[in-house]
Amino acid sequence: MISEVHDGATRELLRLAGFARGCRFVEFGCGLGYVTRWAAAEGSHATGIDASEEQVKACQELASDEGLTNVDFRTANIYEPGLEPDSIDVAYCRWLMVHLTRPVDAMRVIFVALKPGGVMVCEEAGVSAVYTEPRSIAYEEMREIALRAGRARGVDYDGGRYAHLWAKEAGFELVHVSAYHPHYLSGPHKGLWNWTFRNAVRRLVEERSLTEERWEELIAGMTAADNSPETVVAHCRMHQVIARKPLGRPSEA
Incomplete structure (x- = not known):
């Protein structure tokens, strides 16, 4: 469902960034490889990297089923991806x-992995932008629980708004910054964040910092909002960044 909601905007952004047939393309945190496999089908030399061996195995099987021979999937973490510099x-x-x-x-x-003049294309969430109208207290409470849980783990699920600043700090030149914000009154995608929150927050039930009863009450409240033909559900805001590695800046060996 995430792919169905977001891949159209992603492809437009990649083309804006200069993605083209024959380029060397890498997706970090590729999940099931929807974007990587699309890039390969478009004629790039594509690599998908994910920390999950299970996800990578699924990607390899999907790519094989689609007859893609110009794509590679590998298991690695973002900090040690095993890519050649430049x-x-x-x-x-x-x-x-x-x-x-x-x-x-x-x-x-x-x-370091990019060639001088190469680009990083980054799409990151702003979860505080999830809301409903009319208001759903369940959605609001679940959103805040998820944000607090992220902060407790040292991450920021609202960090998309800072992505361009992170890129600058990492040495990139900013090329393009934008955002989009899906809203749904009906349809199968309306409940995406109900599904996202229930999976993200379930861990708190297992840790006993949230009761099973309250978790079920919140899910029921969100589901009621999803099922209401008069309630709009806004997903997270998606912050988009295109950033370039400056020309004349090869990486140190």
């Missing part, structure tokens, strides 16, 4: 930096 034309990530305790360091790793 070897990438376009690097991409979505919803990755907001899950990291050291997003600037991660961007510095991407900087």
Whole structure:
């Protein structure tokens, strides 16, 4: 569902950044590899990197099913991706930096992997922008619980607004900054953040910092908002950044 909601905007952003047939493309935190496989189908030399061996195995199977031979998936973490310096034309990530305790360091790793003049394309969430109208107290409470849980783990699920500043600190030149904000009155995508919050917050139930009863009450409240034909559900705001590694700045060996 995430792919269905966001991939159209992602493809437009990548084309704006200069993605083209024949380029060397890497997606960090590729998940099930939807963007990486699209990039390969468009004729790039594509690599998808994810920390989950299970996800990478699924990506490899999907790519094989689609007959893609110009794509590689590998298991690695963002801080040690195993890429040659100055070897990438376009690097991409979505919803990755907001899950990291050291997003600037991660961007510095991407900087090293890019060729001089190469670009990093980054899409990151602003979860505080999730709301409903009319108000759903359940959505609001679940949003705040999720944000607090992230801060307790040293990450900022609202950090998309800082992505351009992180890129500057990592040494990039800013090329483009924008945002978009999906809203739904109906349809299968309306409940995406109900699903997202319930999975993110379930961990707190397992840790016994949130009761099972309250978790179920919040889910019921969010579901009521999703099912209401008069309630608009706004998803997170998606912050988009295109940043370039300056020409004449090869990485140190």
